[in-house]
Amino acid sequence: MTSRRPSVVDHRTLALGRRLGQGGQGTVHQVTNKKVNTSQGDGWDAVYKEYAPAVLPQLDVTALEALVGLTAAQGRWLCERTAWPAAVVRQQGITCGFLMRAVPDRFMFTLQRLQGSTGTSRRLANMEYLLNDDAYVAGIGLVISERDRLLLLADLADTLDRLHALGIVIGDLSPKNLLFATGPRPGCFLIDCDAVRLHGATALPQAETPDWEIPAGEEKATRAGDAYKFALLAVRLLARDQTSTDPAALSSLSPELGRLARAGLDRDPAARPAPGQWAAPLTSASGSASTRPAAGGARRGHSRGGSAGSPRPPGAPGAPTGPRPPANTPPNKGAGVAAAVVVALLALFAVEAAQDDTGSAAGTSVGDVPTTPSWRTPSTYDPPDPDPPDYHSPEDEPDPPDPTPTRTSRRPAAPPPPPPPPPKNYGAIAVNRSGGYARSWDYDSSAEARAAALKRCNRSDCKVLTTFVNGCGAVAYNSSTRRYHGGSGDSPGEATRDAIARAGGGRWITYVCTTR
Numbered sequence: 001m002t003s004r005r006p007s008v009v010d011h012r013t014l015a016l017g018r019r020l021g022q023g024g025q026g027t028v029h030q031v032t033n034k035k036v037n038t039s040q041g042d043g044w045d046a047v048y049k050e051y052a053p054a055v056l057p058q059l060d061v062t063a064l065e066a067l068v069g070l071t072a073a074q075g076r077w078l079c080e081r082t083a084w085p086a087a088v089v090r091q092q093g094i095t096c097g098f099l100m101r102a103v104p105d106r107f108m109f110t111l112q113r114l115q116g117s118t119g120t121s122r123r124l125a126n127m128e129y130l131l132n133d134d135a136y137v138a139g140i141g142l143v144i145s146e147r148d149r150l151l152l153l154a155d156l157a158d159t160l161d162r163l164h165a166l167g168i169v170i171g172d173l174s175p176k177n178l179l180f181a182t183g184p185r186p187g188c189f190l191i192d193c194d195a196v197r198l199h200g201a202t203a204l205p206q207a208e209t210p211d212w213e214i215p216a217g218e219e220k221a222t223r224a225g226d227a228y229k230f231a232l233l234a235v236r237l238l239a240r241d242q243t244s245t246d247p248a249a250l251s252s253l254s255p256e257l258g259r260l261a262r263a264g265l266d267r268d269p270a271a272r273p274a275p276g277q278w279a280a281p282l283t284s285a286s287g288s289a290s291t292r293p294a295a296g297g298a299r300r301g302h303s304r305g306g307s308a309g310s311p312r313p314p315g316a317p318g319a320p321t322g323p324r325p326p327a328n329t330p331p332n333k334g335a336g337v338a339a340a341v342v343v344a345l346l347a348l349f350a351v352e353a354a355q356d357d358t359g360s361a362a363g364t365s366v367g368d369v370p371t372t373p374s375w376r377t378p379s380t381y382d383p384p385d386p387d388p389p390d391y392h393s394p395e396d397e398p399d400p401p402d403p404t405p406t407r408t409s410r411r412p413a414a415p416p417p418p419p420p421p422p423p424k425n426y427g428a429i430a431v432n433r434s435g436g437y438a439r440s441w442d443y444d445s446s447a448e449a450r451a452a453a454l455k456r457c458n459r460s461d462c463k464v465l466t467t468f469v470n471g472c473g474a475v476a477y478n479s480s481t482r483r484y485h486g487g488s489g490d491s492p493g494e495a496t497r498d499a500i501a502r503a504g505g506g507r508w509i510t511y512v513c514t515t516r
Helices: 061-069 071-081 127-131 134-139 146-165 223-239 248-253 255-264 276-286 339-345 446-457 492-503
Strands: 008-010 016-022 026-036 044-051 085-091 094-101 108-112 120-124 178-181 187-190 426-431 437-443 463-469 472-478 483-489 507-513
Touching (some): 127 134, 127 178, 223 276, 426 472, 446 463, 492 507
Antiparallel strands (some): 016 026
16 A cells, blocks of 8 residues: 655644653644644644654655655544654755644543652553552552453554554554553554654664564564564563563463464564464453452562663663563562652643443543542552653643732731651662662662662672662663763653763663652
């Protein structure tokens, strides 16, 4: 199938609303006066992604126009399943970005703030959240059953099967590029679609998310590569784990799913089943899977990103998904409580009221009208990418003061006593010479945080590269100098930028934040 002539929009005609996000590739803005895919109905709300000046020299405009041209024939289906580029935007005749559909409301959820914080906020329902244990998932307000997980995978398998038939390969298929909803029916939504490959051409250089790479030496962005990463996602989604390659959890639900997972992770690309081959076994297994939302006990502990024994520095481009929690953590210190800070880098949209009648029991499931679940303290947390793909939401802002306060003749009341100073929560990150790292946070002193990070790193060559208090720390790796450097800041973005600056360039490999 060939793409048609792309839709082109002059930048001067756009009425831009608030900024929704800013990352390494560019900035995303709300668009208040245009919709996408209007040829097949009323269309959908649009957002505008403007590429950063440093990205434009790498942009293959012809490939981007081919992606946009595909919407003429497949626009409705593509925009229902993806944030697909729908119109090229030009400024003074030069391509500077594109319009795409805004993320549908049903792919949002109401985040319950952690560790005694008050309030809730709407966030993108990123698949990364589900690769943590049930205590964390329940603690942030997500309600999802085993059946939901299987049906999400079945929906994604169908989507990938059709995309492949259209000549589209995702390439960087990972949970950071996937959103999910459980109501009114389980489904997935793909973002960062300007990075896909269409008939062998790609608008931007191919990148891979660390821990989601295809085997070394294999060509990137192929159908076999998508099949490999789909198998990884199936294994990890059912294992509730960031890095597992063990299909035991899948096999316990269905021997056929276990067989598909083992074949899907085969180093021989020709041996891997296509995603479409997963759809029927996943749907079949969902029929006998539990519909009860899982919940876990509360634990607190340290988080460790990467195995100290066999890590590797980040060689491929692309943003990591964030530090990974350990399988078991001590119950006394270091809670993964950076959620309110880190997930503030994701999008904010309105609540969509819809009722899930196919999977989860009553509660706050993604796509449903939210209710308040019982409180649970999560044991671990894998924060999403601090440099988001498309959207982020600002912190909740207080109401502005009244510019013309009412005059009164009463004597003003005595000012309230100042609030007590916030507790000091210390964190640290230790790294060994091979790039293995361990993190600690929410300790009462710098010495305790450093000692905990070194203990978790558990090698004689481990060294603490950054210590921080009531904020965030990060570590970056410069492949030119082959050295690691630590940094800190008030937010994940500030900490990672500081670490990269201190390293003299390169990429960040991990970060973590304390409770404020």
